[in-house]
Amino acid sequence: MSSYVITGAARGIGLEFVSQLSVDSSNSIFALVRSKSGATALQNLQRQNITVLEADITDVEALKVAANIVSEATGGKLDYLINNAAIHDHSKTTLDKFPTEDALDQDLLENFRVNTLGTIHTTNTFLPLLRAGTTKKAITISTGGADPDFNAKTGSAGQVGYMISKAALNMAVAKFAAALKREGFVFLSISPGLVDTATTERTAQESAEYKAFTQALAKIASPNFSGPLTPQESVKMMLEVIYRWTVEETGAFVSHYGNKEWL
Template identity: 45%
Template sequence: MPSYVITGASRGLGFEFVRQLSSDSNNIIIGLVRDKPTTEKAVAEELAGRSNIHILQADITDYEAVKSAVAQTAKITGGGLDHLIANAAYVSEYDAYDPIGVLSEDPQALEEDVLKSFQINVVSNIHLINQFMPLILAGNARKVIALSTGMADLDPINQYELDTAPGYAISKAAMNVAIGKFHAQYKKQGVLCMSICPGAVETGHFKNATPEQMVKAGGMFQKFLAYSPQFKGPATPEAAVKDVISVWEKASIDGGSGGSYVSHYGNKQWL
């Protein structure tokens, strides 16, 4: 039975991965979350009767909690793991609306936010992947997928002056390289590691935005439109997750996908 561990399964794209992948009762779905009771309640209400869903508690910054999740996963699957989906992320609201030079007016706050992005989105994901790797090596599909963002691609940053969300984008760019390094090491053992951007997706990131921040967000969407005239605004989680799954299902080491950083279209077209 194909097995999947999905981090950040409580909401947003993570919950949607759980929803779509668990619709096939042959799949074993293991969601890692920080708040297990709340997620189990959401699963019971929205995905009632799906006995192939298992929710485990683990903040990915807590090494021991992830270690315990690895042990619990092995018990559920019988020892291996086919897919690890590193979806959880700190999507900073602090740096979402301003360029790096503006944020530098409060150097301490900037430093704390960049370090938080780096701790969760890079260091914790590196530990997560290392801790699950023995299970992946014992699995069949052997795929490690990290959710990335087109905001980390230097070409559109430069061409369209994408100056907001610096700490977030820097952390995702670093994670892209980490995924490349994992692939470089584990390719010979048949493990495919890749980074996939889901596109711009409506998961409530602007729900706390002030009117002034919404104006800034509007400026960013104008840049998105300049980048991609067919851009119609954020996609639904349903559409984005379908696209991302399709990209990893088609991906293979032989096909050259290993270590790559691609969009939900499977290429460098981000929107």
């Protein structure tokens, strides 16, 4: 039996982590969402071992309230923290093309505030519970787009705030790992691959753009890439890597394959 806190659990990859992990009724799953009323798919899972808690990851007080509830339920312990929540826009604006300096600042600061700082605060808030547990795994969902070498290969010049904030997050994970390795913590940044998490039907134009995007990736990516993964496939692969990751490898940044093959 293990306990898990998953952020951004209302939809997409976070929801799928909850769905797969809650199949084992001996697991205790704490699903953090921004709004319980908006988390319909999560509520519909209707499993006894899922506790849905509200916390925006930029709200440290809300995170502390959630951590207290988890602590009361688990006797002060936590096995796995899965930092999944993030904002992600698909803006094509490149660093040299923002209309104003303020617009550039706003984009980068907002992504950094949520994706980097929000995740750091979440980790700090749940650290005492992880420390009291035996597994001590703090997992952060990153993106292959935050690997500069891969970025050079793809020539991706947009999504600047998102990818810069995730690259900073990878370094935050490495810093946590360096600080806490002696205590037996396992920190890991893991990219889920390209995952189709759309919750609404795409317009014809959006479908055409997504298809063109994946076809472009297929040309430059590894021979394994045959299109986007489903959330089910991605989470299954990530869990295999998460379970086998050891303290000796703490602080790494890997893909759903457990290496640097991002697609």
